[in-house]
Amino acid sequence: MLVFIIRRSLQSVVVLFAMSLLVFVGVYAIGNPIDILINPQADQIDRERAIAALGLDKPLWSQYLTFLTGALSGNLGRSFVHSTPALGLILERMPATMELALTAMLFAIVLGIPLGLWAGLKPNGIAGRMIMTGSILGFSLPTFWVGLMLIMVFSVELGWLPSNGRGPTVLLFGLVPVSFLSVEGWRHLLMPATNLALFNVALLIRLTRSGAHEALLQDYVKFARAKGLTNARIIGVHVLRNILIPVVTVIGLQFGALIAFAIVTESVFAWPGMGKLLIDSIGVLDRPVIVAYLLVIVTIFIVINLIVDVLYSALDPRVRLTELKG
Amino acid sequence: MTAKVTVTATAIRVETPLRRIVSDFCGNPVAVVGLVLLGVILLLALFAPWLSPQNPYDLAQLDVMDSRLAPGSKSPSGGTFWLGTDDQGRDMLSAILYGLRISLGVGIAATVLALVIGLATGLPAAYLGGRTETLVMRIVDIQLSFPAILIALILIAVLGQGTGKVIAALVTVQWAYYARTVRGAALVERRKEYIEAAHCLALAPARIVFRHLLPNCLPPMIVVATVQVAAAITLEATLSFLGLGLPITEPSLGLLIANGYQYLLSGKYWISFFPGIALLLTIVSINLVADQLRDVLNPRLQR
Numbered sequence: 001m002l003v004f005i006i007r008r009s010l011q012s013v014v015v016l017f018a019m020s021l022l023v024f025v026g027v028y029a030i031g032n033p034i035d036i037l038i039n040p041q042a043d044q045i046d047r048e049r050a051i052a053a054l055g056l057d058k059p060l061w062s063q064y065l066t067f068l069t070g071a072l073s074g075n076l077g078r079s080f081v082h083s084t085p086a087l088g089l090i091l092e093r094m095p096a097t098m099e100l101a102l103t104a105m106l107f108a109i110v111l112g113i114p115l116g117l118w119a120g121l122k123p124n125g126i127a128g129r130m131i132m133t134g135s136i137l138g139f140s141l142p143t144f145w146v147g148l149m150l151i152m153v154f155s156v157e158l159g160w161l162p163s164n165g166r167g168p169t170v171l172l173f174g175l176v177p178v179s180f181l182s183v184e185g186w187r188h189l190l191m192p193a194t195n196l197a198l199f200n201v202a203l204l205i206r207l208t209r210s211g212a213h214e215a216l217l218q219d220y221v222k223f224a225r226a227k228g229l230t231n232a233r234i235i236g237v238h239v240l241r242n243i244l245i246p247v248v249t250v251i252g253l254q255f256g257a258l259i260a261f262a263i264v265t266e267s268v269f270a271w272p273g274m275g276k277l278l279i280d281s282i283g284v285l286d287r288p289v290i291v292a293y294l295l296v297i298v299t300i301f302i303v304i305n306l307i308v309d310v311l312y313s314a315l316d317p318r319v320r321l322t323e324l325k326g
Numbered sequence: 327m328t329a330k331v332t333v334t335a336t337a338i339r340v341e342t343p344l345r346r347i348v349s350d351f352c353g354n355p356v357a358v359v360g361l362v363l364l365g366v367i368l369l370l371a372l373f374a375p376w377l378s379p380q381n382p383y384d385l386a387q388l389d390v391m392d393s394r395l396a397p398g399s400k401s402p403s404g405g406t407f408w409l410g411t412d413d414q415g416r417d418m419l420s421a422i423l424y425g426l427r428i429s430l431g432v433g434i435a436a437t438v439l440a441l442v443i444g445l446a447t448g449l450p451a452a453y454l455g456g457r458t459e460t461l462v463m464r465i466v467d468i469q470l471s472f473p474a475i476l477i478a479l480i481l482i483a484v485l486g487q488g489t490g491k492v493i494a495a496l497v498t499v500q501w502a503y504y505a506r507t508v509r510g511a512a513l514v515e516r517r518k519e520y521i522e523a524a525h526c527l528a529l530a531p532a533r534i535v536f537r538h539l540l541p542n543c544l545p546p547m548i549v550v551a552t553v554q555v556a557a558a559i560t561l562e563a564t565l566s567f568l569g570l571g572l573p574i575t576e577p578s579l580g581l582l583i584a585n586g587y588q589y590l591l592s593g594k595y596w597i598s599f600f601p602g603i604a605l606l607l608t609i610v611s612i613n614l615v616a617d618q619l620r621d622v623l624n625p626r627l628q629r
Contacts, residue, residue: 015468026480026484027484136610136614137610139613140556140606140609140610140613141606141609142563142564142580142606142609143564144563144567144568144583145583145598145602145606148586148587148598148602149599149602151590152598152599155591156590156591156593156595157593163591256473257473260472260473260475260476261475263476263479264475264564264567264568267567267568278479279570282479282482282483294480297476301471301472305471
């Protein structure tokens with residue numbers, strides 16, 4: 001186990017290094033941020049001074065080396081626009097995105113697994129069919145448009161929920177600002193989280209349904225019935241445990257996707273997370289923030305994949321981590 | 327004697343693969359509805375200039391006095407805006423028909439290009455094996471471990487905006503799905519006897535791959551391509567909504583929705599609502615067709 005984690009961590013460092021090079025060169029190959037940042041009326045001397053101050057006069061490899069040495073000590077460059085460390089800007093916005101993604105994941109689990117089980121256990125019932133039709137709709141609805149429609153119904157027409165922002169935050173453990181500890185915070189959180197959860201509700205319904213469908217035909221279920229176990233115990237313990245293996249994998253992997261898709265939801269609901277920061281930064285070519293965001297999100301993905309693999313072995317004793325090739 | 331045989335043959339109707347697929351497909355009424363809907367949408371998009379009440383991008387036909395009218399309003403110059411008008415007095419119905427054209431065009435172009443690239447990399451990878459295969463599949467694995475929206479955003483950030491660049495981003499996001507699918511199919515086909523027979527005839531590898539292997543790997547590719555057209559259209563709409571997709575001169579459905587965003591809060595829902603419905607119907611109909619195609623073309627479910 002330990003060997004596995006160490007080997008994977010080493011691989012991750014290589015992937016991160018490669019990503020930093022790719023993203024850095026890619027992002028720095030385009031556009032000239034100076035055109036956006038400096039007053040067009042500025043004279044040549046002012047321009048050159050600004051270029052030198054941002055370090056843009058040096059050759060690309062030298063800029064990358066500066067970036068890399070900084071990155072090793074946790075400095076991912078300063079934002080051109082905000083003049084503060086890029087990493088700090090992102091970390092400041094991260095709790096908002098994490099809270100949104102975690103709440104959405106919770107919604108997806110609480111709704112998706114029971115509905116999927118129901119559809120899997122009674123595939124020919126009316127409810128089962130309705131759940132499955134609903135899941136096709138969940139796949140097909142464009143997330144951003146659903147967000148707009150939620151705002152239209154619940155903010156504009158009914159006036160129940162606020163249409164944008166995060167509302168007042170409360171410090172959790174005196175450190176992390178969160179919304180979910182106050183009623184007003186929940187009112188702000190409810191719509192964005194539902195919007196973000198929608199796709200995953202549909203995904204979990206389909207996954208759980210097909211898992212339950214298959215599991216019911218297995219010998220161990222017949223055997224459990226022959227032993228005279230109650231239906232609740234067969235489904236709750238035997239079937240659910242076996243369905244959970246793929247479900248946990250997908251939940252883990254989808255969590256990364258949720259953080260990425262939060263970019264869209266955050267833009268619709270003006271949620272002050274790091275996805276909105278990325279879109280704003282792309283608009284003004286704030287390169288250090290774009291690069292820092294991408295490196296942070298790649299790191300998050302690597303960590304999530306590692307956790308999923310470890311969890312996988314805990315749930316399914318047949319999987320041995322040493323045999324897994326990272 | 328011969329005449330009699332012909333009569334029975336026509337009476338039974340020979341079961342060709344195409345006939346089987348068509349009759350299997352029609353077994354599910356929901357899928358048929360999806361197919362009909364998709365056909366109507368394609369026709370509407372194709373004939374938009376002849377069907378729409380006005381040309382929404384001909385400024386001479388627009389009147390600012392008509393701006394932001396509710397659905398069903400009468401125009402002072404005669405005619406009815408069935409789906410309302412946007413902030414520049416454009417008839418939404420016409421704008422949607424033109425938008426459908428652009429959305430479908432971009433989605434289909436990206437899918438076809440990605441399909442070709444996926445085939446061109448995945449097939450040789452499966453056929454040659456060894457280093458080529460490891461290299462291609464490693465790239466595919468790494469790419470598929472990141473969500474499509476993230477890769478598309480990085481590419482747009484790197485490439486800049488424009489129709490060609492959006493298509494390039496969509497192709498880059500999607501080729502990996504095809505490469506992976508076709509490799510899976512080709513690995514199975516490669517071990518079959520007809521490929522062995524082709525080897526014995528000493529045919530050129532390129533000929534074996536593209537004339538013999540390729541046609542037999544196509545059914546799963548058709549399914550993936552159908553699903554991916556819907557995915558490409560959604561992704562393009564999302565990028566356009568974020569202001570990072572198509573330029574303002576190519577108003578796809580996503581751009582129309584984004585355009586109505588600012589008027590939503592004042593209750594003028596129709597500018598965003600109707601393009602969204604058009605987008606939704608397109609994607610749902612494609613997904614319904616794809617779902618049924620998957621069952622029909624799946625060899626494991628064949629009777």
